Amino acid sequence: MKKTMIMFGLAATGLLALGAQAQASTLEDVRDAGQLRCGVSNGLPGFSQPDSDGNWTGLDVDTCRAVAAAVLGDANAVEFIPLTAAERFTALQSGEIDVLSRNTTWTTTRDASLGLNFTGTNYYDGQGFLVKEALGVDSAYDLDGAAVCTQAGTTTELNLADFFRANDMEYEAVVFDTSEASAQGFDNNRCDILTSDTSQLAALRTQLSDPDSAVILPEVISKEPLGPVVRQGDDEWFNVVKWVLFGQINAEEYGVDSTNVDEMVDSNNPNVERILGADGNMGEILGLNDDFMVEVISEIGNYGEMFDRNVGPDTPIGLSRGVNALWTDGGILYAPPFR
Amino acid sequence: MTTDPRPLRPGRPKPWNDPRVRSVVFQILAIAGVAWVGYTLFHNTVSNMESRGISTGFGFLNETAGFGIIMSLIPYNETMSYGQTFLVGLMNTLLVSGLGILLATIVGFVVGIARLSSNWLVAKVALAYIEVFRNIPLLLQIFFWYFAVLGALPGPRQAVNVGDIAFMSNRGIVLPKPVFEPGAWVMGTGLVIALATIVVLAIWARRRQAATGRIFPVLPIAVVLIPGLPLLGYLLTGGPVSWDVPSLGGFNFRGGITAIPELGALLLALTLYTASFIAEIVRSGIVSVDKGQTEAALALGLPARRVLRLVVIPQALRVIIPPLTSQYLNLTKNSSLAVAIGYPDLVNVFMGTTLNQTGQAVEIVAMTMAVYLTISLAISVLMNLYNRAVALKER
Numbered sequence: 076m077k078k079t080m081i082m083f084g085l086a087a088t089g090l091l092a093l094g095a096q097a098q099a100s101t102l103e104d105v106r107d108a109g110q111l112r113c114g115v116s117n118g119l120p121g122f123s124q125p126d127s128d129g130n131w132t133g134l135d136v137d138t139c140r141a142v143a144a145a146v147l148g149d150a151n152a153v154e155f156i157p158l159t160a161a162e163r164f165t166a167l168q169s170g171e172i173d174v175l176s177r178n179t180t181w182t183t184t185r186d187a188s189l190g191l192n193f194t195g196t197n198y199y200d201g202q203g204f205l206v207k208e209a210l211g212v213d214s215a216y217d218l219d220g221a222a223v224c225t226q227a228g229t230t231t232e233l234n235l236a237d238f239f240r241a242n243d244m245e246y247e248a249v250v251f252d253t254s255e256a257s258a259q260g261f262d263n264n265r266c267d268i269l270t271s272d273t274s275q276l277a278a279l280r281t282q283l284s285d286p287d288s289a290v291i292l293p294e295v296i297s298k299e300p301l302g303p304v305v306r307q308g309d310d311e312w313f314n315v316v317k318w319v320l321f322g323q324i325n326a327e328e329y330g331v332d333s334t335n336v337d338e339m340v341d342s343n344n345p346n347v348e349r350i351l352g353a354d355g356n357m358g359e360i361l362g363l364n365d366d367f368m369v370e371v372i373s374e375i376g377n378y379g380e381m382f383d384r385n386v387g388p389d390t391p392i393g394l395s396r397g398v399n400a401l402w403t404d405g406g407i408l409y410a411p412p413f414r
Numbered sequence: 415m416t417t418d419p420r421p422l423r424p425g426r427p428k429p430w431n432d433p434r435v436r437s438v439v440f441q442i443l444a445i446a447g448v449a450w451v452g453y454t455l456f457h458n459t460v461s462n463m464e465s466r467g468i469s470t471g472f473g474f475l476n477e478t479a480g481f482g483i484i485m486s487l488i489p490y491n492e493t494m495s496y497g498q499t500f501l502v503g504l505m506n507t508l509l510v511s512g513l514g515i516l517l518a519t520i521v522g523f524v525v526g527i528a529r530l531s532s533n534w535l536v537a538k539v540a541l542a543y544i545e546v547f548r549n550i551p552l553l554l555q556i557f558f559w560y561f562a563v564l565g566a567l568p569g570p571r572q573a574v575n576v577g578d579i580a581f582m583s584n585r586g587i588v589l590p591k592p593v594f595e596p597g598a599w600v601m602g603t604g605l606v607i608a609l610a611t612i613v614v615l616a617i618w619a620r621r622r623q624a625a626t627g628r629i630f631p632v633l634p635i636a637v638v639l640i641p642g643l644p645l646l647g648y649l650l651t652g653g654p655v656s657w658d659v660p661s662l663g664g665f666n667f668r669g670g671i672t673a674i675p676e677l678g679a680l681l682l683a684l685t686l687y688t689a690s691f692i693a694e695i696v697r698s699g700i701v702s703v704d705k706g707q708t709e710a711a712l713a714l715g716l717p718a719r720r721v722l723r724l725v726v727i728p729q730a731l732r733v734i735i736p737p738l739t740s741q742y743l744n745l746t747k748n749s750s751l752a753v754a755i756g757y758p759d760l761v762n763v764f765m766g767t768t769l770n771q772t773g774q775a776v777e778i779v780a781m782t783m784a785v786y787l788t789i790s791l792a793i794s795v796l797m798n799l800y801n802r803a804v805a806l807k808e809r
Contacts (some may be wrong), residue, residue, distance in 0.1 A: 161766050165775050168468060189773040190468035210665070220664040222585060227753075227762065228770030232481040236492040239482075247585075247666065248482040249676070251756045252766060260756065263565040264584050265675070267665045307467045 101173050101305070101312035102146065102362055110152040113139035114172035117157035119254060120278040121385050121392040122178050131155045134385040135176040138197050138303055138320065141375045142174060145319045145367040150374035159253055161228040164189050167306060174316055175304040178272065180230045185304075194317040196302040197378075198386075199398045199407060201295035202234050203273035205280060208290050210267060215294035219244040224257040224266035226250070231271055234297040258282055261289075272299045274386065274394055281391050311362055318361055322368045324410035325350055326377035328401055333376040336369055349413040357413050378408065459776060474772045475500070481767055483758050485674050496768050503763035504785060510677065510759060511746040511789070514684040518745060519738075521685060522692025527722070529697050540693065547690040553751055555687055560679035560755045567675075570666050579659050581667060586674040588660040588667045597654035604643035612636045676757035680749065688745045695737045699730035731804045739797035743790050750786075760785060 105111050115123035115135055123133040131153075140150040158166050158177060167175045168190055178200075179185075181193040206212050215238070225231050227250045239246045249266050251257040258279040261269035269276065273291060280286050303320070305313050326332070329347050331339045340351050348354035351372075352365035359365055375381060382399065386392045400406025429435045463470050475497035482492055487505040490498055528540040547555070565584060568574065573583035581588045612632065619630035648655065660670030703726050711721040752759040753766060760782060769778045 161770050164770075164773055168466065168775075184771075185773070188467075188469040190463070190466040218665075220666050220668065222666060227766040232767060233771065236480055236482045240492060246482065247484050249484055249756050250758065250762065250767065252753050252762070256754070256756070259561070263561060264569050265565065308465070 101309050102315060105146055105173055109147065110154050111139060111143040111146065111174065112154045112156060112172045113142075114156050114158045114163055114166050114175040114177055115139070116177045117159060117253060119178065119275060120281055121274070121390065121394075122278065123155070123157075123176075125155075125157075132385065134198060134381060135178060135303075137375050137381045137385065138176045139174060141319050141323060141371045141381075142303075142316055144370045144374045145322075145363055146315065148364075148370050150371075159228070160226055161252065164191065164304075167191060167304060170306070173305070173312075178275065178301045179304055180272075180299045181302055182230060190307045191304050192307050192313050194303050194305055194313060195320045196300040197320060198274060198301045200272040200274050200299040200301050202231055202270060202297040202299060203276055203295050204292040205261070205269040205271075205276045205289050206267065206292060207264075208288055213292070215292045215296065216242060216244075218246070218268060220246070221267040222247040222249060222265065223268045223270055224249050224251065224260040225270050226254045226257050227252050229271075230297070230299065235270055238296045254279060255282070272301070274301075274392070277392050277394055278386075314361055315363065318357075319367075319371060320378075321410040322350060322371060322413065323375070323378040323381065324401070324408050325413055326368065326372050327379040328403060328410070331372055331377060332380055333373055336372040340366075340369060346413065355413075463776070469772075469774060470777070471774075472777055474774055474777075477772075479768065479771070481771070483763055484756075485677065485758055496772065499768050500760075500764050500781065503758065503760035506758050506763070507746075507749055507752075507760040507785075508789070510680055510684070510749050510752065510757070513681055514688065514745050514749065515742050517681070517685040518688040518692055518741070521689035523696050525689060525693035526696025527700070529693060530700060544690045544693050547686050548694070552683060552687050552748055553754060556679060556683040556751055556755060559682045560675065563682075564675040564679050570662060573662075573667075579657075581660060581662075583667075584675060585666055586672045586678070588670045588672050590660065591658040591669065591671045593656045593658050595654045595656065597651040600647040600651045601644040601654070604645075604647035605640070608639045608643040612639060674757075676752070676755050679755055680752050680757050684745055684748060687748075688741055691741050691744075692738060695734055695741065696730070699732075699734035700726055702733045703729045728804065732801075732806060735797060735801040735804060739794060739801075742793050742797065746789055746793065747786060 113136075115131065115133070118124050119133070119135075121133055123131060123135045125131050136155065139153050139155070143153045144150040156166065156172050158172075158175075160177075163175055163177050163179065164185070166172050175191075176197075178198070179193075180200075181196065185191060186193055204215050204218065206218075212218065218239075223235060223246050225235060225248060232248065232250065235246070235248065249257075249260055251260055254271065254275060257271070258269060260266055262283050269279065269289075271279065273295060276291050280289055280291070283289055303316055305316050325346070329344060329350065331347060331350065336351070339347055340353050342348060342351075342353075345354060349357055350368050352358050352368060356365060358367045361367075364370075376384070379396075379401075382396065383389065386394045388395055396404070396406060398407050400408065402409040426432075460470060476495050478492075479494060479496050479499045480492050481499075483490055483499065483502055485506060486502045487509060488498075488501060490502050525540045525543055528536050529544065531537045531540070567582060567584040570581075570583045570585050573581040573588075575581055579590050612635070615630075615635065616632050619632050623629055658669045660667040660672075662668075707725055707729065708721055711725040712718070716724070749759060750761040753762040756762065765778055765782045769775055772778070
């Protein structure tokens with residue numbers, strides 16, 4: 076009996092010690108594990124979707140692969156963990172994943188009250204409406220009384236309520252727990268409108284039984300900067316994830332891509348030399364190898380390549396760069412300098 | 415040889431050898447251990463969340479929710495608080511569970527009795543129903559009713575029109591809504607009086623039957639009186655009720671009461687699935703009543719219908735009630751599958767949207783678990799009370 080009690084006490088103490096363990100360095104954890112655990116969407120064409128062989132592709136997926144390439148030197152050393160919108164923050168908070176890259180909107184509440192940090196924006200989006208062409212609606216301001224399909228646990232739900240209230244219109248929200256279910260509801264005519272970020276609408280539209288029967292309305296009713304998220308309180312890791320994306324954007328700006336990266340290392344442009352680690356110690360001060368961006372660019376490419384491959388005009392999603400063009404091309408992508 | 419005058423008594427054992435003392439000490443230790451583990455887990459969680467900058471506490475319940483909910487039994491709009499979303503979700507869960515329990519019980523009893531019918535066709539149809547619905551996963555059944563059956567209904571502009579007052583489409587069933595005007599209280603009073611009269615009458619009829627053996631027809635009187643008195647009130651006060659008839663405007667029907675298809679699909683699936691289990695429980699209960707009871711009742715000249723109602727079922731209930739309780743609990747817990755088709759129950763509204771907007775997972779999950787625990791315990795208590803009432807009275 077006494078022995079049992081002591082064993083029980085020991086077990087309980089062990090359990091608690093586990094719960095109370097000090098916050099370790101995520102960078103070291105990832106190196107020790109030999110792979111990056113990345114939380115992605117459970118299936119959104121162009122952003123994160125597994126193919127029939129289980130290989131993940133998409134813009135959010137490549138954002139994670141770039142981090143893995145920078146940290147581990149291997150863009151395939153990633154374990155992708157599909158999450159619903161409702162699960163994503165808990166998974167990151169509890170340490171189940173190292174980085175969340177799941178078309179997640181950067182907002183004050185999420186940044187300040189969830190113990191999370193947004194590392195940047197890999198896609199500037201805005202909320203829009205998809206409607207059946209047969210309804211003959213050509214403006215979001217004509218949607219009074221419509222039934223709207225949307226996904227639970229997103230900023231979309233709040234923007235929707237704000238938009239309809241501000242314009243003194245009524246609506247009926249049909250809320251599903253995944254974006255596919257909401258698209259299916261729209262396809263089955265449960266709703267007149269499907270609302271989400273316009274990039275998602277473009278992706279979901281391709282999954283409708285007749286994609287040509289639906290159109291995206293011109294109005295964009297919100298700002299949705301989507302980007303990777305890490306846990307608060309680990310600045311080293313925060314910097315790594317942040318500067319990999321900045322590195323890809325800078326690389327595009329200076330004309331470095333996966334086809335010319337090997338020649339560009341010998342470039343005499345000091346900006347390019349610093350990005351690729353031929354000059355300075357940018358990698359070292361981030362806790363990485365100095366040539367980490369060479370690895371990222373040769374495996375994943377610069378931001379523009381990543382964009383074109385996954386969601387660009389030549390893909391079924393067919394998004395144009397729009398505001399996601401470089402600042403030098405009239406967009407708003409502007410990364411701080413490598414210096 | 416001297417004898418000790420004191421009677422021989424076992425000496426008090428030392429406290430550490432005294433089994434009574436030992437058992438009490440060990441129990442105190444065990445409780446202290448459990449309490450310590452619980453406290454440390456709680457404390458650890460709170461301090462870890464604080465150190466990671468995650469908000470804690472229940473203050474969020476007073477903040478503005480800012481999102482819409484498709485169906486609410488209590489007043490709700492986007493400007494109300496997260497606390498109100500909790501209540502909306504809770505009411506919707508209670509609605510679907512309550513209706514589900516009621517309907518599953520009725521269907522289950524009918525099918526269970528039909529399963530024992532001497533009519534070959536009736537018995538086999540009941541058997542087929544039970545085997546089909548009991549052996550298909552509930553989630554699949556919910557999807558079936560939602561996407562395959564209700565989703566196949568026409569859109570609102572081609573809705574099935576019942577006399578221009580009720581419409582059925584893939585947006586749900588829209589019915590006229592009664593609007594009570596001043597004077598409608600007379601009808602309410604009429605209903606209360608009718609109900610009270612029937613209750614008094616039923617008690618009196620029962621006593622009279624026990625004393626004299628004569629049966630008083632309460633049921634036909636109830637059928638006339640319960641709708642009759644409010645109707646009389648309606649006519650006397652000159653019709654204080656008007657109807658808000660739905661009409662097609664813009665995208666959807668406006669006005670009236672809408673029963674959303676999500677509720678219909680969930681209710682159908684929960685009812686038919688649980689009823690198939692209840693039918694088997696009812697059958698086992700009836701079979702457990704000794705055949706001699708039926709034969710004796712028939713020998714006394716009771717008609718078959720009364721044999722079932724007065725002799726067999728009361729005895730079968732003793733076997734039926736305990737497993738029936740667990741079916742009720744299952745139905746209530748299964749109602750959380752609502753989230754798959756977007757019915758706004760507690761899990762969908764509160765643990766889905768509210769959790770995501772506030773990020774306060776620990777508080778919200780704890781509240782939701784407490785709700786399901788409370789509902790389940792309440793059902794158990796009620797069913798146990800009922801079970802005690804129908805149990806065999808041993809004297």
